[in-house]
Amino acid sequence: AIDIRGLLRDTGYITLDSGYMNTGSCESTITYLDGEQGILRYRGYDIVDLAENCLFVEVAYLLLTGELPTYDELEKFKFDMGKYALIHEDMIHFFDHFPPHASPMSILSTMVGSLHDFYPEMDLDEDPYGGITTTTARLLSKIRTIAAFSYKKNMGHPLVYPRANLSYCANFLNMMFDRPNMPYKIEPVLVAALNKLLILHADHEQNCSTSTVRLVGSAGVRLYPSISAGISALWGPLHGGANVAVIRMLERILADNRSYDKYIALAKDPDSPFRLSGFGHRVYRTYDPRAAIIKQVCHDVLASLDITDPLLEVAMELEERVANDEYFQSRNLYPNVDFYSGIIYRAMGIPTNMFTVMFALGRLPGWIAHWQEMNSDKESSRIGRPRQVYQGIVHRPFVPLEARS
Numbered sequence: 358a359i360d361i362r363g364l365l366r367d368t369g370y371i372t373l374d375s376g377y378m379n380t381g382s383c384e385s386t387i388t389y390l391d392g393e394q395g396i397l398r399y400r401g402y403d404i405v406d407l408a409e410n411c412l413f414v415e416v417a418y419l420l421l422t423g424e425l426p427t428y429d430e431l432e433k434f435k436f437d438m439g440k441y442a443l444i445h446e447d448m449i450h451f452f453d454h455f456p457p458h459a460s461p462m463s464i465l466s467t468m469v470g471s472l473h474d475f476y477p478e479m480d481l482d483e484d485p486y487g488g489i490t491t492t493t494a495r496l497l498s499k500i501r502t503i504a505a506f507s508y509k510k511n512m513g514h515p516l517v518y519p520r521a522n523l524s525y526c527a528n529f530l531n532m533m534f535d536r537p538n539m540p541y542k543i544e545p546v547l548v549a550a551l552n553k554l555l556i557l558h559a560d561h562e563q564n565c566s567t568s569t570v571r572l573v574g575s576a577g578v579r580l581y582p583s584i585s586a587g588i589s590a591l592w593g594p595l596h597g598g599a600n601v602a603v604i605r606m607l608e609r610i611l612a613d614n615r616s617y618d619k620y621i622a623l624a625k626d627p628d629s630p631f632r633l634s635g636f637g638h639r640v641y642r643t644y645d646p647r648a649a650i651i652k653q654v655c656h657d658v659l660a661s662l663d664i665t666d667p668l669l670e671v672a673m674e675l676e677e678r679v680a681n682d683e684y685f686q687s688r689n690l691y692p693n694v695d696f697y698s699g700i701i702y703r704a705m706g707i708p709t710n711m712f713t714v715m716f717a718l719g720r721l722p723g724w725i726a727h728w729q730e731m732n733s734d735k736e737s738s739r740i741g742r743p744r745q746v747y748q749g750i751v752h753r754p755f756v757p758l759e760a761r762s
């Protein structure tokens with residue numbers, strides 16, 4: 358690493374790195390990512406092992422405290438997730454005042470930001486776990502209630518309150534789909550799939566939304582509004598919003614007589630803005646390790662629930678054609694985390710416009726861990742303030758209004 362600050366001081370040079378292709382914004386001990394080899398580890402543990410063996414709350418604990426919980430610690434943390442699941446009743450009125458088809462992402466970002474006012478964030482917060490304060494535990498639990506309530510309001514169905522005897526993922530699915538006179542049957546295979554999906558999304562070092570959380574937080578903004586900003590960044594179709602764009606794209610290809618080559622050609626056309634959603638990644642030069650697991654989960658879920666989804670066929674065929682195409686090969690464009698996840702969410706009954714909300718639920722522990730890391734490290738908590746290379750006119754004599762033509 359080069360001492361960029363020294364370069365500025367000694368030479369006056371500013372590094373121009375639009376898109377931050379090669380700019381490290383901080384030092385971090387949370388997530389290790391090797392994009393050449395397709396390795397992703399949280400706090401040193403491989404995501405393959407974590408996804409196979411852990412609960413999402415266990416991984417959240419790991420990201421936030423640096424260590425996997427003991428049995429007792431995990432039990433206490435699960436208990437707290439149940440304890441904090443309700444949201445202030447006054448917040449429920451918020452839902453009534455969004456327009457009927459409001460985006461679940463705008464609802465989520467608004468409601469998470471407003472938690473700051475309903476649950477004042479304290480400087481001397483209780484921190485029984487060494488890394489998970491009351492403030493963070495509340496957010497982790499309440500975000501899932503907010504997400505499920507926004508769906509119920511959108512559907513016009515009565516709210517289903519969280520149940521303390523259900524696991525994190527089962528509780529969420531129950532709040533989403535249980536209805537009066539139509540009790541929801543919690544399918545273990547869906548709970549397990551959701552658990553894996555959330556784990557695989559839980560952190561990904563300095564991606565756009567995490568960098569946003571850090572940047573906003575670096576100005577001294579508290580946790581809840583910083584996370585609200587991260588949710589907005591995630592919304593973009595080049596980032597978390599790609600999971601929605603993938604399904605729309607697969608539906609389009611299916612409706613267009615499966616004309617794969619037409620869409621592949623369009624994605625390769627330098628004059629067209631169209632891209633194959635769910636392909637490519639800033640860091641990975643090989644298959645995204647998360648996508649490999651998610652693809653397998655997708656097959657397992659559909660097979661065990663005996664669901665045939667034509668979009669899975671379309672996705673697999675598209676992937677195969679792309680894999681044999683020189684354009685995509687030469688640019689190392691492989692399926693990313695968003696390519697197969699939506700097909701699993703569809704099997705769960707989650708509507709397409711909520712897919713990015715699901716991503717946010719998963720990414721939350723990572724965002725919080727980074728916000729905490731930034732605040733605990735004096736060096737990296739310096740306010741984020743990039744420079745620019747000014748290319749405009751440096752000075753012009755002022756022209757009064759009456760003299761302008």
Ligand code: ACO
Nearest residue numbers: 594595596597599624632633634635636637638639688693
């Ligand atoms: N379809 C077609 N071409 C692509 C794609 C794609 N999905 N992705 C990249 N390319 C091409 C670019 O056109 C460019 O070609 P060129 O060298 O001829 O100009 C080359 O590959 C490199 O692409 P960049 O845009 O420079 O790569 P960058 O690292 O800036 O972008 C990104 C990464 C945003 C993920 C990009 O691959 C993309 O837009 N993918 C589709 C959207 C998507 O799936 N986003 C989710 C990413 S994962 C996540 O955020 C959770």
